[in-house]
Amino acid sequence: MRFDGRVVIITGSGGGLGRSHALELARRGAKILVNDLGGSLDGSGGSASAAQRVVDEIIALGGEAAANSDSVATPEGGEAIVQAAVDAFGRVDVLVNNAGILRDKAFHKMDATMIDLVLDVHLKGGFYVSQPAFRVMREQKYGRIISTTSASGMFGNFGQANYGAAKAGLVGLTRVMALEGADYGIKANAIAPIALTRMTEGILGDLAGRLAPESVSPMVAYLAHEDCAVTGHVYSVAGGRIARILVAETQGVVLPSVSAEAVRDNLTEIDQSGDGHADYEPLALSEEVVIVAKALSNAV
Ligand code: NAI
Secondary structure: OOOOOOEEEEOOOOOHHHHHHHHHHHHOOOEEEEEOOOOOOOOOOOOOHHHHHHHHHHHHOOOEEEEEOOOOOOHHHHHHHHHHHHHHHOOOOEEEEOOOOOOOEOHHHOOHHHHHHHHHHHHHHHHHHHHHHHHHHHHHOOEEEEEEOOHHHHHOOOOEHHHHHHHHHHHHHHHHHHHHHHHHOEEEEEEEEEOOOOOOOOOOHHHHHHOOHHHOHHHHHHHHOOOOOOOOOEEEEEOOEEEEEOOOEOOOOOOOOOOHHHHHHHHHHHHOOEOOEOOEOOOOHHHHHHHHHHHHHHOO
16 A cells, blocks of 8 residues: 555644654555654643754665644644645645653643643644645645544543543544535544553553554555545554444334433333344434434434
């Protein structure tokens, strides 16, 4: 699966997962805009050298790349990142939203700055870079957007209210981009990776040795490729194990007389999935409305 002639933007690719994605796609012939602010894990500081180092690595491999150190966390930064790719290579085929920071704290102690900074980089950053990229892709009727969510956002994680909420928000953004991009050859998907990087140093235990960032990048390459057959999907990707994370709903019940008591008395059936209780996986709000309409009319 080659990427010759394709232009790829990878945010936060000066290290960790982003660097690994950049090398994987460059090896397959893509031209890469390596974006990285070059700051520390909590988002402070910055240096253009992080992005430049990865560009140097790609060039040493015989690939093509350009460096950019704008922040994803402002509308101007997002515009500048996409413009840098257009200036360097003339188009944008793939965007990987990967930049990220952490400001962990128990929810009751989290201050407004910690909330703002994390939402700004992960969630608003997703908007600020995807929007100008989406416009270019829409115009050229082709594009692939891969956003990086997290098990923290999908399933929850102690001490990461800011990060989990931002990562879950990216899934909402992904699903709407998938719908709005469908007529324009744009596919938008998300990955929830687990990999050994500076973000996870010391917390992966015995599994760390099996969770190289390089085991995540092939999935990104698939989702970034012309052959990608899915849109609006979310995948857990860790150490070569890949699984789809579903946004599903149970069959549910139609309460003949809806009341708080009826909810209490029917909760098991409302909550239960599997075992003969058909689950639904709507891929758009409109599909959920059809499911609700059918349930209500069957109950009449
Ligand atoms: P990392 O810290 O090595 O990479 C994140 C990169 O984003 C850094 O190079 C950083 O300088 C850059 N960055 C931060 N703020 C930026 C900004 N405003 N503009 C541009 N670049 C910025 O960590 P890692 O693990 O490689 O993280 C990559 C992505 O994967 C992140 O979105 C992270 O939340 C996500 N992720 C990672 C997991 C893991 O197990 N490592 C688990 C789940 C999600």
